[in-house]
Amino acid sequence: MKISFVSRGTLLISLFSLIGMIALKVFPSSSQFFILDGNCHFTSWKWYLSNFTYIFGHIDTIHLVGNLSIILLLGPLIELKYGTKRMLIMTMVTAGFTALLHTLLWDNGLLGASGIAFMYIILSSLLNSSGREIPFTFILIVLLYLGQEIYSSFQKDNISHFAHLFGGAMGAFWGLFRK
Secondary structure, three states, X not given: OOOOOOOHHHHHHHHHHHHHHHHHHHOHHHHHHHOEOOOOOOOOHHHHHHXXXXXXXXXXXXXXXXXXXXXXXXXXXXXXXXXXXXXXXXXXXXXXXXHHHHHHHOOOOEOOOHHHHHHHHHHHOOOOOOOOOOOHHHHHHHHHHHXXXXXXXXXXXXXXXXXXXXXXXXXXXHHHXXX
């Protein structure tokens, strides 16, 4: 038996996330790449880059493992259905739109791939849908995961529930409208 590297996009996201967390711990100045500043810095190329690379930054191992367990579980299924290139495009477009809306609506920082993980959760519940049908499992997943996020959004914590909700919405968009 040999090890295969079939899900290259999923592995790439996971590797960059590990590098991002380590970089934040060892080189605090790397935060300009792995944390999205809540303010617009239109003259800084680093700010534009961080609109996409914040998903690779994680505050600690628990944060990283929580996101990677979902990404590593569901990413290969999504990659198999849509292909590596398309999965990476969906991931980066979701990251970019989340960053844009977060910057417009809030002035605090953003880091981590939780929004991407939520996109994968919702998108994976639509992988086997066809035509104009909506799987009942999709409805249940939306009620469970997004319902929990809406409920949690009223608590004072340092979690961007908006990123989770928007990631889930993007997962529904990719699964329902971008066949």
